[in-house]
Amino acid sequence: MSAAGADRPLAGKRILVAKPGLDGHDIGAKIVALALRDAGAEVLYTGLRKSPAAIARAAVDEDVDAVGLSVLSGSHKELVGETLESLRALGAGELPVFVGGTIPAEDHGELRGWGVRGVFTSSMRLEDVVAAVAKALA
Amino acid sequence: MKTSDAKSAEPATPMRTPSGIEVPVVATRDMLKRPDVEPPGEYPFTRGIFPDGYRGRLWTMRQYSGFGSAEESNRRYRFLLEQGQTGLSVALDLPTQCGFDPVDPMARPEVGKVGVSLSHLAEMETLFDGIDLGAISTSFTINGTAAIIYAMYVACADRRGVPRAALTGTIQNDILKEYVARGTWIFPVRPSMRLVADTVLFAQDATPRFNAISIAGAHVRDAGSTAVEEIAYTLADGLAYVDELIRRGGDVARFAQRLSFFFYVHMDFFEEVAKFRAARRLWARIMRERYGVTDPRAQLFRFGVVCGGSSLTAAQPYNNVVRVAIEAMAAVAGGAQSIFTCAFDEAFQIPTEFAAELALRTQQIIAHESGIARTVDPLGGSYYVEHLTDRMEEEILAVMDEIDRYGGAVRAIEDGWLQSRLAHRALERKRKIDTGDTVVVGQNRFQRADEAEAVGEAFRLDPDASRRIAAQYEAVRARRDAGAVARALDRLEAAAGRDGENLVPHLIDCCHAYATVGEMVGRLRVRWGDFREPVGL
Numbered sequence: 143m144s145a146a147g148a149d150r151p152l153a154g155k156r157i158l159v160a161k162p163g164l165d166g167h168d169i170g171a172k173i174v175a176l177a178l179r180d181a182g183a184e185v186l187y188t189g190l191r192k193s194p195a196a197i198a199r200a201a202v203d204e205d206v207d208a209v210g211l212s213v214l215s216g217s218h219k220e221l222v223g224e225t226l227e228s229l230r231a232l233g234a235g236e237l238p239v240f241v242g243g244t245i246p247a248e249d250h251g252e253l254r255g256w257g258v259r260g261v262f263t264s265s266m267r268l269e270d271v272v273a274a275v276a277k278a279l280a
Numbered sequence: 281m282k283t284s285d286a287k288s289a290e291p292a293t294p295m296r297t298p299s300g301i302e303v304p305v306v307a308t309r310d311m312l313k314r315p316d317v318e319p320p321g322e323y324p325f326t327r328g329i330f331p332d333g334y335r336g337r338l339w340t341m342r343q344y345s346g347f348g349s350a351e352e353s354n355r356r357y358r359f360l361l362e363q364g365q366t367g368l369s370v371a372l373d374l375p376t377q378c379g380f381d382p383v384d385p386m387a388r389p390e391v392g393k394v395g396v397s398l399s400h401l402a403e404m405e406t407l408f409d410g411i412d413l414g415a416i417s418t419s420f421t422i423n424g425t426a427a428i429i430y431a432m433y434v435a436c437a438d439r440r441g442v443p444r445a446a447l448t449g450t451i452q453n454d455i456l457k458e459y460v461a462r463g464t465w466i467f468p469v470r471p472s473m474r475l476v477a478d479t480v481l482f483a484q485d486a487t488p489r490f491n492a493i494s495i496a497g498a499h500v501r502d503a504g505s506t507a508v509e510e511i512a513y514t515l516a517d518g519l520a521y522v523d524e525l526i527r528r529g530g531d532v533a534r535f536a537q538r539l540s541f542f543f544y545v546h547m548d549f550f551e552e553v554a555k556f557r558a559a560r561r562l563w564a565r566i567m568r569e570r571y572g573v574t575d576p577r578a579q580l581f582r583f584g585v586v587c588g589g590s591s592l593t594a595a596q597p598y599n600n601v602v603r604v605a606i607e608a609m610a611a612v613a614g615g616a617q618s619i620f621t622c623a624f625d626e627a628f629q630i631p632t633e634f635a636a637e638l639a640l641r642t643q644q645i646i647a648h649e650s651g652i653a654r655t656v657d658p659l660g661g662s663y664y665v666e667h668l669t670d671r672m673e674e675e676i677l678a679v680m681d682e683i684d685r686y687g688g689a690v691r692a693i694e695d696g697w698l699q700s701r702l703a704h705r706a707l708e709r710k711r712k713i714d715t716g717d718t719v720v721v722g723q724n725r726f727q728r729a730d731e732a733e734a735v736g737e738a739f740r741l742d743p744d745a746s747r748r749i750a751a752q753y754e755a756v757r758a759r760r761d762a763g764a765v766a767r768a769l770d771r772l773e774a775a776a777g778r779d780g781e782n783l784v785p786h787l788i789d790c791c792h793a794y795a796t797v798g799e800m801v802g803r804l805r806v807r808w809g810d811f812r813e814p815v816g817l
Binding site for chain 2: 163164165166167168169172173175176177179185187188189190191193215216217220221224244246263264265267268269
């Protein structure tokens with residue numbers, strides 16, 4: 143595997159991109175997954191409609207370095223909270239978790255307070271998303 | 281200064297529409313392939329499906345709305361009808377769309393969130409309380425469970441004594457694009473196609489004024505496709521439905537009269553107008569040349585649109601009012617039959633009543649003040665618009681040919697080929713916005729450092745709605761005749777195992793017995809299993 147460099151800041155990292163709950167809007171998750179892959183990461187995408195417990199289990203089984211959760215249905219608090227809880231129950235409470243989607247600004251602080259390492263919305267530039275993930279995983 | 285002949289005026293780097301079509305500095309008569317386009321109301325209907333355009337009838341102003349419990353949505357509907365809205369458009373919550381009952385652990389966080397919960401007939405009865413089903417046209421954005429929601433609407437009419445034949449409206453019922461962009465699929469592609477065909481074939485006899493399918497490109501467009509791909513994917517899906525209906529014994533000259541379409545309008549004004557003109561012509565040609573349909577009523581490309589979506593921004597949200605107005609003007613110049621204008625706050629929340637009203641007023645101003653609707657196809661004959669229409673048609677056909685060569689839409693979707701193509705296109709669109717190649721005012725150009733995020737009042741969902749929905753669900757289950765429910769569900773499951781039997785009458789029986797959406801889906805799942813999503817990128 144090539145070394146991390148300016149073009150591939152995520153080389154050597156395994157990242158799980160997941161869609162918790164029933165939300166079917168997957169294009170944001172896929173765009174970010176492709177951008178992370180372009181940045182050198184090995185990306186696993188869960189597909190739609192996964193329970194928080196199943197996502198946490200996959201993250202542990204696949205031994206990933208980070209988890210990205212995409213929620214556009216307004217249910218981010220419930221779904222992110224349950225995923226974090228499931229990760230802790232599996233002894234993976236320290237695994238960096240990022241959240242993307244339609245997340246109102248007023249909720250960003252609360253999610254970060256729970257331990258979420260970054261909150262990304264659709265207006266953010268992809269290189270800023272990649273940089274934030276790379277920084278957290280450095 | 282050079283001489284002013286057309287050649288030297290061409291810039292070094294050609295300008296292109298968002299679909300990649302080269303735009304001339306000035307369009308001229310010699311660019312036209314057909315200097316005299318046929319009149320509106322005549323094959324191939326480039327200029328419109330009616331000879332008199334909007335003079336006979338304005339477009340339907342249909343604002344998508346619904347949230348929380350049936351009681352809350354019913355109040356919003358009555359408000360919109362009092363304000364002069366001419367049709368209802370029902371947004372459903374994700375559990376209803378994906379076939380989960382509100383008490384299911386997968387459903388609980390989503391109950392009543394992005395739309396109203398309709399998990400059994402009692403909720404449908406409440407939703408339309410005080411609204412005459414025989415007098416109103418109702419559109420349901422429903423796909424994975426479309427056959428069930430249609431059955432529930434029919435059952436509701438039965439209970440009220442409204443004749444089925446009097447029902448007008450639309451169910452989206454376009455499952456193919458759910459696999460590509462919107463994600464509310466449940467079953468594998470082929471049994472899902474059966475449910476679509478069942479609904480269309482049942483509806484053409486029982487509810488002849490009701491559109492049992494609206495083939496939608498809107499969602500692939502909003503996810504990131506170009507305007508060309510939006511039309512190409514949608515017409516390719518349309519061909520798949522037509523083929524399935526013919527296979528099931530449907531008469532194309534008849535069922536094609538009830539097919540309708542649904543698209544997004546984004547910001548590139550002339551490309552959007554040309555898109556609709558090209559699609560109208562292409563569909564008529566396909567119906568005649570590929571299926572031998574000669575009845576003009578079965579060649580008509582009728583479509584609704586939504587203006588806004590991902591063209592709206594959370595930054596400087598009042599700019600969205602202007603965007604939606606421009607997009608709605610393109611829809612009118614393109615000859616849409618129904619228009620939904622997004623509210624300016626829709627990029628980040630369920631619209632407030634103020635924003636929803638302003639969105640409706642935008643259409644009313646275009647309809648009654650701007651004068652655009654007075655004459656049919658007012659841009660017809662413009663060198664640029666006719667040229668762009670021709671070019672869009674060529675490009676759409678080229679993408680449709682690619683899908684055909686792959687093996688058709690069903691195959692391309694089962695394999696995940698269309699999904700992957702769309703994801704890569706969406707990445708390209710996002711990168712263009714990131715680099716500033718595509719300008720989005722207020723977001724990547726002309727931003728304000730001091731901009732406050734929120735505007736006006738914020739819409740707040742009733743936090744108690746989900747609990748009340750679950751309580752009503754339990755109450756309905758407790759008081760219904762459990763034996764009758766079980767018998768109706770047994771008959772449904774048995775019929776699902778018999779090829780070629782129409783399932784809609786069984787679904788209506790289940791609804792009358794107050795069987796729930798989750799129960800009906802569960803029985804069908806026993807026979808058909810779940811769709812296995814291709815997750816490769």
